[in-house]
Amino acid sequence: MGSRTTDTEPALGLWQIFLTFSKISLTSFGGGLSGWMMREFVQNKHWLTEREFLTGLALAQSFPGVNVVNLSIWVGYRLRGGAGALAGAFGMVVPAMFVAIGLAALFDRLARFPLAHVTLAGVAAAAIGLSLQMGLRAAQRAARSVLPAAVMAATFLAIFVFDFPLLPVVAVMAPISIAAAFYRLKNMGPGR
Secondary structure: OOEOOOOOOOOOOHHHHHHHHHHHHHHOOOOOHHHHHHHHHHHHOOOOOHHHHHHHHHHHHHOOOOHHHHHHHHHHHHHHHHHHHHHHHHHHHHHHHHHHHHHHHHHHHHOOOHHHHHHHHHHHHHHHHHHHHHHHHHHHHHOOOHHHHHHHHHHHHHHHHOOOOHHHHHHHHHHHHHHHHHHHHHHHOOOO
C-alpha cells in the first residue's frame, strides 16, 4: 500500500507534499517537528488518520537515522509511494539545510550577545511543549490496557528516573510490548 489515492480521488501532487514538508521544516524551530507534522497531516489536511500517523511515528523511531526524516519518508510513501517518499524527505531536509547554514553563520556573529541565547531558550521551550502534546496523545492511544501502560511506565522509569541506558531498556521492553500486542490481536482481533 504505497499510495493513499483511489480511482475517484485525485492523486496528491508531489509538489504539494514537498511544499508541506518544506513549510514544516522552515517554521518549526528547536525541535518538535513530529508534533508539527501530526498537526499538519492529521488535523489540518486530513491526509492521514491519527492511527496511521502514530504507526508511522513508531516505525520512524525504530529505524536508524533522524526520526523526522524517517517519518517524512514514511508519510510521503503513504501518500504517493516512492516518489512521495523522496518529495517528503527532500522537503524536510533541503530548505531547512540552507536556512540552517545561513543561521549558523549569523549566530557565529551574534553568539556574544546574551539576547541570542535567551531567544533560543524561548524557542526550545515552545518546541518541547509541542513534543509533549504529541507524546501525551500517543501515550493515550497506546495505553488502552494495563500491559501497554505498564510497559510505558516501566520504560519511562528505567530511562528517566533510574538513568538506565536506552538500548538495553528497549531491548527488554520492546519484545514484551510486541508480544502483548500480538497476544491482543490474536485473541481480540485487530479492530479492538
